[in-house]
Each structure stands twice: as C-alpha cells, then as structure tokens.
Amino acid sequence: xxxxxxxxxxxxxxxxxxxxxxxxxxxxxxxxxxxxxxxxxxxxxxxxxxxxxxxxxxxxxxxxxxxxxxxxxxxxxxxxxxxxxxxxxxxx
Numbered sequence: 001x002x003x004x005x006x007x008x009x010x011x012x013x014x015x016x017x018x019x020x021x022x023x024x025x026x027x028x029x030x031x032x033x034x035x036x037x038x039x040x041x042x043x044x045x046x047x048x049x050x051x052x053x054x055x056x057x058x059x060x061x062x063x064x065x066x067x068x069x070x071x072x073x074x075x076x077x078x079x080x081x082x083x084x085x086x087x088x089x090x091x092x
Contacts, residue, residue, distance in 0.1 A: 007031045008044065030055070 002013050003020050005027035016023055033051040042050065 008034055008047075 001017070001020075002015050003018075003023045005012050005014060005023060007027055007030055012027075014023060030051060033054055034047050037047045037050045037054075
C-alpha cells in the first residue's frame with residue numbers, strides 16, 4: 001500500500017506494509033526533529049543529517065537500555081524457573 005506523508009512541507013509517497021498511522025507518527029517525529037535543528041543557519045541537507053544522527057543516537061541508547069532490561073528479565077526468569085523446579089516434585 002502507499003501512504004502520503006509530509007516532512008518539512010514536502011509530500012512523499014511511501015510504499016509500506018506498516019499501518020498508515022505508524023508511518024504518519026514517524027513522519028511527525030522526524031519533522032519535529034528537523035524543526036528543532038532549524039535554530040542554526042543550516043541548509044536543509046545538514047538539518048536532515050543532524051536529525052538522522054539524533055534519531056540514530058536515540059535508537060542506539062534505546063537498544064542498549066532494552067538489552068540491559070532483557071538481561072535482568074532473563075536472570076529473573078531463570079531464578080523463577082529454579083524455584084518452580086525445586087517446588088514441583090519430579091520436574092527435574
């Protein structure tokens with residue numbers, strides 16, 4: 001399916017399997033990031049690169065936090081599994 005989005009006043013038609021609203025939300029987020037970069041006297045290409053770097057940095061930090069949380073959940077799940085194995089006769 002095709003979805004029309006607007007970023008920095010320019011319309012783009014995107015082919016996607018994602019729901020329309022998801023792509024519109026992402027476009028609004030990118031548009032806001034680019035707006036926040038306009039404070040300096042940057043050209044539109046530089047604004048796009050700075051916004052992309054900013055979003056990529058946020059994504060990397062998010063992945064790091066999620067990886068740390070998954071490690072904690074894995075340890076907790078292993079602990080719960082050990083408790084259950086010890087509590088249920090014949091489960092070993």
